[in-house]
Amino acid sequence: MQRVALVDDDRNILASLSVMLESEGYEVDTYSDPELALREVTRRPPDVAVLDVKMPRMDGFDLLRSIRLRSQMPVVMLSSVSDETDMVMGLRLGADDYVTKPFSPRVLLERLRACSRRAERDMTLHGAEAPSRRLECGPLVMNDECHSATWGGKPLRLTRNEFQVLHFLAERPGYVRSRQQILDLLHGDDLEVDDRTIDTQIKRLRTKLRAVDPEFEAIDTVYGVGYRFMAPITA
The missing domain is CATH 1.10.10.10 (Winged helix-like DNA-binding domain superfamily/Winged helix DNA-binding domain)
Incomplete structure (x- = not known):
C-alpha cells in the first residue's frame, strides 16, 4: 500500500482528498501545518507528497525546497493560481507535476499514479535501492x-x-x-x-x-x- 502525504491549510480539501485516496487503496497522512509536515515527512518519508502552494508561515515552494534537500520523493504541487510563473517555479524547484485548483480528484489521482510509475521505473533503471545520497x-x-x-x-x-x-x-x-x-x-x-x-x-x-x-x-x-x-x- 502506497502512502501519500497531503499538505494544505484548507481542511475541507484535506478531508475530501483523503477519503478519495483511501477509497483507492492509499494510506494517507494529512497536514494543515507545513512545518509539522516537514518534520514528519523527514522522519517518515511517504511514497509521494501533494503540497499546496499558498500556505501561511511556510508556503509550498519553501516546503518543496526543504524536502528536496532531504529526499527525491515524487511531489505534486497544488495551486489556486493558474500562473505560468508559479508553475515554472515549482518545476524548477523539483516538483514532478503541477495541478491547478479547482481540479478533478480523479485527475489528481492519475497524476499521483503517473508520478509513482516514474519513480518505480527510475528505481528499476538505477537499482532496487533508493537513490544515492x-x-x-x-x-x-x-x-x-x-x-x-x-x-x-x-x-x-x-x-x-x-x-x-x-x-x-x-x-x-x-x-x-x-x-x-x-x-x-x-x-x-x-x-x-x-x-x-x-x-x-x-x-x-x-x-x-x-x-x-x-x-x-x-x-x-x-x-x-x-x-x-x-x-x-x-x-
Missing part, C-alpha cells in the same frame, strides 16, 4: 544524509549553509551558479537578504578547504555572473 566529485565526497564531507579523505567541518552551497556547486561541476540561484537555495524568497552574503559563504568555504588542502583552487569566480566548481583531476 552520496556525491563524489574529484577529491570531494559528500553525503547529505549524514551531513558529512571530506576533501582528499580529510574531513570538512561545514555549517548547514556551507554544506548546501558546496553541494549545489559540486553536483554540476563546470556549471556556473549565479549569486541569485545560491541565494534562493539558502533563503528562498527573503528579499531582505543581500546577495553579497553569498560572497562571504564562498570565502569561508575556500578558507576551510584550503585548511585541508593549501593548493585548493576548485571554486572559480565568474565575474559578474557567479561561481562554479572545477573538480581537479585525481590519479
Whole structure:
C-alpha cells in the first residue's frame, strides 16, 4: 500500500482528498501545518507528497525546497493560481507535476499514479535501492544524509549553509551558479537578504578547504555572473 502525504491549510480539501485516496487503496497522512509536515515527512518519508502552494508561515515552494534537500520523493504541487510563473517555479524547484485548483480528484489521482510509475521505473533503471545520497566529485565526497564531507579523505567541518552551497556547486561541476540561484537555495524568497552574503559563504568555504588542502583552487569566480566548481583531476 502506497502512502501519500497531503499538505494544505484548507481542511475541507484535506478531508475530501483523503477519503478519495483511501477509497483507492492509499494510506494517507494529512497536514494543515507545513512545518509539522516537514518534520514528519523527514522522519517518515511517504511514497509521494501533494503540497499546496499558498500556505501561511511556510508556503509550498519553501516546503518543496526543504524536502528536496532531504529526499527525491515524487511531489505534486497544488495551486489556486493558474500562473505560468508559479508553475515554472515549482518545476524548477523539483516538483514532478503541477495541478491547478479547482481540479478533478480523479485527475489528481492519475497524476499521483503517473508520478509513482516514474519513480518505480527510475528505481528499476538505477537499482532496487533508493537513490544515492552520496556525491563524489574529484577529491570531494559528500553525503547529505549524514551531513558529512571530506576533501582528499580529510574531513570538512561545514555549517548547514556551507554544506548546501558546496553541494549545489559540486553536483554540476563546470556549471556556473549565479549569486541569485545560491541565494534562493539558502533563503528562498527573503528579499531582505543581500546577495553579497553569498560572497562571504564562498570565502569561508575556500578558507576551510584550503585548511585541508593549501593548493585548493576548485571554486572559480565568474565575474559578474557567479561561481562554479572545477573538480581537479585525481590519479
